[in-house]
Amino acid sequence: MEGIDILMYHQIGRFKPMKNHRATYCSINRFKQQMLYLHIFGYNVISMNEALDILSDKKPMPKKPVVLTFDDGYENFLTYAAPVLKKYNFPAIVYIIPSLIGKKAEWLEKDNLHPSNLMTQSQILKIRKMGFDIGSHNLIHEKMEKKSFELQTHYATESKRILEDILNEEIIHFCYPYGSHDINSLNAVEKAGYKTAVTCQKAKATNKFDLLALPRKAISFGDSIIGFIAKLHTKNTPKNPPIKR
Numbered sequence: 001m002e003g004i005d006i007l008m009y010h011q012i013g014r015f016k017p018m019k020n021h022r023a024t025y026c027s028i029n030r031f032k033q034q035m036l037y038l039h040i041f042g043y044n045v046i047s048m049n050e051a052l053d054i055l056s057d058k059k060p061m062p063k064k065p066v067v068l069t070f071d072d073g074y075e076n077f078l079t080y081a082a083p084v085l086k087k088y089n090f091p092a093i094v095y096i097i098p099s100l101i102g103k104k105a106e107w108l109e110k111d112n113l114h115p116s117n118l119m120t121q122s123q124i125l126k127i128r129k130m131g132f133d134i135g136s137h138n139l140i141h142e143k144m145e146k147k148s149f150e151l152q153t154h155y156a157t158e159s160k161r162i163l164e165d166i167l168n169e170e171i172i173h174f175c176y177p178y179g180s181h182d183i184n185s186l187n188a189v190e191k192a193g194y195k196t197a198v199t200c201q202k203a204k205a206t207n208k209f210d211l212l213a214l215p216r217k218a219i220s221f222g223d224s225i226i227g228f229i230a231k232l233h234t235k236n237t238p239k240n241p242p243i244k245r
């Protein structure tokens, strides 16, 4: 099994070069090139639901499978990323932090970065209507590792409930803030009823990974099209072995 490249994006737009959080910005021009590359070279951009079916052996692995994920739910997803994705009919999933809907990404301020706007409820409904999937990025944007199982379960459950209330559909995909997770996190998101959860471990996702600790590759501000292609072609052995339950 070759594996699925789950790509991680955060903000798409026009940005001045930054020192911190470079892996969370992608210029719109580079994003357009990257999506064009996937289109021209026959990548199968699939949804997280399809990835779930493939990784649980319900569907065969297509050639060159890629999943596009967007963390935090920035307003610039709607402005910049969504039109490009629609052009190629690429599915994507956006992970929302329910306690910060319509607010700002305040955590960027401590690193002297602009606290970009996060989508409002009506913007979230709008992108869902456009066909993009919504997942949970936890109730609050904090590292979960070392928090108690009870607290992690509370966050995972509450965030699921709020998003399901807004969207009137089941939410089954989760994303750990900062990729931070431990064994309690996996058990907590399972108890809450999620079917997949993604980390920031660099690797192709295969059925060797726990569905609740799927690896992803971050596309960074510094990635030219060559860097992007290189990321698609590297196997990457994760630094830490995947958590086994």
Ligand SMILES: [Zn+2]
Binding pocket: 071, 072, 137, 141, 177, 178
């Ligand atoms: Zn995040």
